[in-house]
Structure formats: C-alpha cells, structure tokens
C-alpha cells in the first residue's frame with residue numbers, strides 16, 4: 027500500500043499577465059495585480075497521484091498535499107482537499123522566504139521526513155509526486171534536489187503510468203522519444219509533465235475541504251539545514267523586462283498577401299535568425315590585463331559602473347594615481363566631490379575594489395557533455411564554444427566531463443570544438459543514462475577537480491542531472507540561462523564572477539543571478555542560444571581518466587522500453603513545414619501537408635521537408651523522427667511554417683535559428699503569434715488550400 031505526498035505551489039496566474047503587472051523601473055512583478063492559482067502542473071500531479079492510487083488497487087493509501095508558502099497558500103491546500111487529498115500540510119514561516127531552489131528543496135525534503143514520521147507513522151512506502159516545474163520559477167530543479175536529499179530515484183517528465191506485477195511503470199519524455207521505466211527501490215520522486223485528466227471538486231468535497239484542518243508547520247518544526255535567503259546559494263542581482271523579440275509578429279489578412287510575403291522572404295532571406303541567439307556583450311578582461319588600471323567598466327550593474335566612473339574622474343581631478351596612498355584628507359575631498367552619491371563605507375569598499383586582481387573562483391571552466399547512441403548532443407558543442415570564451419577571459423582552461431561507456435572517441439570531437447582537458451568517467455554501469463549513477467560519477471569528478479564554472483545543457487537530461495550534482499556538491503545552480511557573462515562586483519570583493527541571465531515567469535521577465543556560498547558556479551544553458559565554434563581538428567588536448575566506484579546499487583531505474591525516432595528526414599532543407607495537434611488527424615496532416623509541401627517545392631524550386639510538434643507525433647500524425655523542438659531536432663531553415671501549433675517553449679526552442687517563421691492558427695490569441703514573423707488567423711483546413719492556389723499565381 028503506497029502513500030502519495032503531492033507537492034503543490036500557489037503561483038501568480040501568468041496566463042492573465044498584463045503590461046501593468048510589472049514595475050516599469052525594476053521589471054519585477056506586482057503580485058497584487060494578478061490572481062493566485064494552483065500551479066497547473068501541480069494540479070495535474072494531484073490528479074496523477076489519484077490515478078496512481080486507483081490503478082494500484084490499494085485504496086487505503088493516503089494522499090497528502092504539502093506546500094511551502096505564505097499563509098494564503100492555504101488556498102491551494104483546500105483545492106487539494108476538495109479534489110482528493112486526505113491530509114494537507116502548510117509549511118509557512120517568514121524565515122523560509124526569499125529562498126532559491128536549494129533553500130526550497132531542503133525544507134520541503136525535511137517536511138517530507140516529518141510527514142513520514144508523524145503522519146504516516148514511519149510507513150516507508152511513499153511516492154513524492156509533483157509538477158515538473160512551476161510557472162513562476164520555471165527551473166524544474168526543486169524535485170530532483172528533493173530526490174537527492176531523500177536519496178530517492180527521480181523520474182522526471184512523466185506523462186503516464188501503469189501498474190503491472192505489483193509495481194508502477196512510468197512513461198516519460200526523453201530526448202528523441204519516450205521511455206518506460208520503473209524505480210528499482212519502489213519509492214521515487216515523480217515529476218509530471220502532462221496529465222490532462224482534471225479532477226473536479228464535488229459539492230460535498232468542497233464543504234469537507236473548508237472544514238478540514240490544515241496542519242501548519244514553521245521552520246522550527248522541521249529543522250532544515252538550508253532555509254531562506256541565508257540558506258540560498260544563488261542571489262538575484264537584477265530583474266529587467268525582456269528585450270523586444272526581433273520577430274516581426276505581423277498579421278496577414280489574406281492568403282495572397284501571405285504567398286507574396288513567403289516568396290519574398292525566401293528570395294531575399296538575410297541569413298539572420300530572429301530569435302534565440304545570445305545578445306553580444308563585450309568580452310571581459312581581468313583587472314590586471316586592462317590598459318587602464320582604473321578601468322572598472324566590467325562591473326555587474328550599471329549603477330556600479332557609473333559609481334566607479336565618477337570615482338575615477340574625481341581621482342583624476344585630484345591627481346591621485348596610487349590607491350594605497352589615499353589618506354583621510356583625500357577621502358574627505360573625494361566624498362565632498364561626489365556630492366553624496368556614495369557614502370564613507372561605500373567609498374572604502376570601492377577603493378578596496380580597485381586593489382583586487384584575482385578572480386573570486388579558481389579552476390577551469392567545464393561543460394558536462396551529454397551523449398546518446400554514440401553521438402554527442404549538439405548543445406554540448408554550443409556550450410564548449412561559450413566555455414572557451416569564458417575561459418579565455420579568465421585565462422584558464424576548458425574542461426569537458428563525459429560519463430558513460432566506450433566514450434573515449436568523443437574526446438577528439440570535444441577538443442576540436444574548443445575543450446582542452448577531457449575528463450572521462452568510464453564504466454559499464456554508465457552505458458545508459460541513470461540519474462543517480464550519473465550524478466554520482468559527475469559529482470565525484472567535480473568535487474575532485476573543482477572547476478570554477480560548470481555548464482550543462484538545459485535538455486531534459488541536463489535539467490535533471492545538474493540539480494542533483496549541484497545539490498550533492500553544495501553549489502548553487504541557475505536554470506535555463508540565455509546569457510552568461512563574466513563580470514566584477516569589486517565593491518563586494520568579487521572579481522571575475524559568472525553572471526547568469528535567464529527568462530522567468532514564462533519569459534515575461536529576465537533575471538540576472540550570481541552564485542554565492544559555493545565552490546563552483548553552475549548553470550544550465552538553453553540549447554540553440556550559445557554559439558558553436560567551427561571545429562578545428564588541429565587543436566590538441568589531454569585526456570584525464572577519472573575512476574568512480576560504482577555498483578549495481580547505484581542504478582536507480584530499470585529501463586523497460588525506449589522508443590526513439592527512426593527513419594530519414596532532411597532538416598537541412600531551406601523550407602520546413604510542421605504540423606501540430608491542430609492538424610486534427612493523420613489524414614488531414616497527410617493531405618494538407620502534401621498539398622502545401624508540393625506547392626512550395628514547385629514555386630520555390632527547393633525541397634520542403636515535413637516537421638511536427640511533439641503533440642502531433644504523439645497523436646500518430648507522423649513518425650517521431652520528424653519532431654522539431656527541445657526533445658526533437660533543432661533546425662534553422664530559411665522558412666519555417668507552423669500549422670496548428672500553439673508555440674510552446676519546448677517547440678520554439680527548436681526553431682530559434684530560423685530566418686522567417688510563419689504561423690497559421692485558428693486561435694487569435696495563440697502564443698505562437700508573438701514568436702513568429704507573419705501569421706494568419708484561420709483554420710488549416712480553409713487556409714492551406716487557398717495558400718496553395720495563391721502560390722500558383724503570385
């Protein structure tokens with residue numbers, strides 16, 4: 027008989043976000059302008075736990091909902107009670123506020139331990155079930171970190187479950203396909219990526235929910251090791267509105283105009299993609315390598331840069347060229363010259379900042395290489411390109427850590443891509459990706475060599491491995507970065523630190539984050555954003571073999587079935603047309619896609635290849651090898667046409683490097699319209715035949 031501890035979170039309703047929901051100065055969200063709702067994926071997780079209990083046949087298992095948040099988060103627990111929860115626990119305390127993912131996962135894991143002891147009376151048969159991520163944080167880091175703290179297997183991105191031979195078998199999303207797995211230990215942390223069978227509250231359920239006690243615990247009740255701002259290992263240093271998309275987002279009213287735009291875009295393509303690529307920032311130089319020793323233009327925030335500029339000008343006016351000779355009389359003169367812009371203590375910190383030359387972190391810049399089926403993931407090469415730039419700025423080496431079996435042939439490719447040292451952790455037990463075993467291998471290697479920066483690809487695998495490794499070695503981690511820069515925070519004694527910039531709140535704001543209380547700075551970076559360097563086969567490097575003691579006990583999951591795409595597809599084509607769930611049926615997909623691809627090939631005298639969203643593949647409209655996106659293929663054609671595709675981030679990541687994106691969707695509010703160049707509001711059934719005719723005559 028299993029019990030289910032479901033983690034739920036109250037979040038702002040970002041689907042209703044308006045422009046006035048943000049403070050225009052800081053870019054931060056004004057919480058009171060938005061309703062609070064249960065995180066949608068947590069609602070699905072609750073339904074999933076209910077389903078697990080049902081299919082297991084053990085009806086006396088308990089469903090316990092747990093949330094950490096302010097007192098008003100009680101509302102999501104009442105939601106859970108009215109649907110299926112037997113007991114609910116609210117973890118609330120001012121001391122828990124301002125937490126990053128480490129300081130969220132840690133107290134939640136301690137609360138789970140207390141639930142097991144006090145509520146389940148040490149009944150050690152439970153699953154932790156939760157949404158894969160929350161819409162406000164978007165990190166997907168908390169569940170794997172809880173798994174690491176509790177030493178449980180983590181099964182992420184789950185979309186289904188079956189109960190066979192007294193055990194659960196879970197279907198989950200992996201790169202290039204899907205997989206069926208079962209935890210070897212029985213217990214596990216499950217993160218739900220999609221489960222669309224909503225649970226509704228009955229009238230009796232709602233009444234019961236209102237009168238049932240919410241168990242409330244504070245930080246003293248759980249005694250967690252890392253809580254609140256103090257226990258966090260990352261700090262947000264800046265929040266700002268995202269830059270305007272370089273996509274045109276232009277609505278076209280008729281198919282004739284669309285046909286013209288399409289042909290023009292194809293013939294006059296500028297070779298530039300509109301989305302995704304990291305904005306170019308200027309390259310960092312260590313203080314003692316700068317032409318001017320007073321140059322502090324690499325401070326992390328504009329305010330700090332300006333303060334230093336003012337101070338430098340004052341020093342020049344006073345004729346001060348040696349900071350160590352600044353005396354009290356000079357200090358008085360400086361403070362009076364800056365007119366209250368900064369005070370005595372700040373001046374002291376800034377003067378001390380001038381004396382710093384050594385980076386705050388030591389060691390190499392590493393990339394954890396991802397691979398499957400004998401090939402390195404393309405995102406690894408992009409990260410090595412970025413790591414090369416960071417390492418050159420910091421005057422250190424690029425390392426690539428690879429865990430697996432028969433992986434030595436990768437070393438040549440990784441060196442050609444820009445790496446200097448390849449750390450190989452080879453073991454038969456690592457031949458397929460197991461989160462716990464790979465976590466042990468990489469964490470052991472990291473904590474032996476202590477690189478100053480570790481980058482992982484923000485793929486499903488990287489977003490699972492990175493939180494577990496970083497948690498195990500006690501370092502902060504920033505998820506899904508789209509910008510990575512070295513900067514200084516001289517005033518606080520920090521030189522050459524990694525500033526990690528990422529979208530948050532569903533892309534509505536950008537946040538720049540730095541690592542604190544850690545020996546290494548870690549981040550996952552979004553595929554398709556960083557630039558791969560042209561391979562240079564003349565580069566040389568070293569292979570370092572790192573041995574880690576592994577046994578069968580380290581393997582957490584039994585893989586029962588893996589489904590990967592097979593077949594041929596030419597995603598190098600200049601034109602790719604993808605169909606989504608909005609194509610309605612396989613027949614529709616075949617007919618409309620065939621018609622449009624033929625029409626385009628004739629008109630443009632080029633091949634038009636077929637693509638699909640993950641949802642279309644899951645509906646059986648076309649084989650998986652045609653899937654575009656985070657877990658499909660990333661492409662960069664001249665023209666991408668999305669038919670009946672909503673524009674989920676996991677899909678759009680895969681087309682970021684396209685020159686022109688065109689969308690046809692019947693929903694006037696489809697999110698893809700904000701991420702494309704031209705669009706028509708209309709059904710695919712009506713629009714495509716008209717567009718094909720229009721292509722013949724324009």
Ligand SMILES: Cc1cc2nc3c(=O)[nH]c(=O)nc-3n(C[C@H](O)[C@H](O)[C@H](O)COP(=O)(O)OP(=O)(O)OC[C@H]3O[C@@H](n4cnc5c(N)ncnc54)[C@H](O)[C@@H]3O)c2cc1C
Pocket residue numbers: 183199219486605606607608609610638639640641642653654655656657658659669670671672673674675676677680690691692693696708709710711
């Ligand atoms: C870990 C993970 C990895 C993922 N990887 C990928 C990936 O690689 N690629 C990917 O695509 N997704 C991926 N997904 C899934 C992704 O989140 C979305 O669920 C998916 O992209 C949705 O596909 P869709 O747009 O076809 O379907 P939906 O979101 O259901 O959208 C269908 C669209 O069709 C429109 N429509 C309906 N009828 C019509 C009509 N008659 N004419 C015109 N328009 C119509 C609707 O308005 C809607 O906008 C991943 C998810 C996770 C959790």
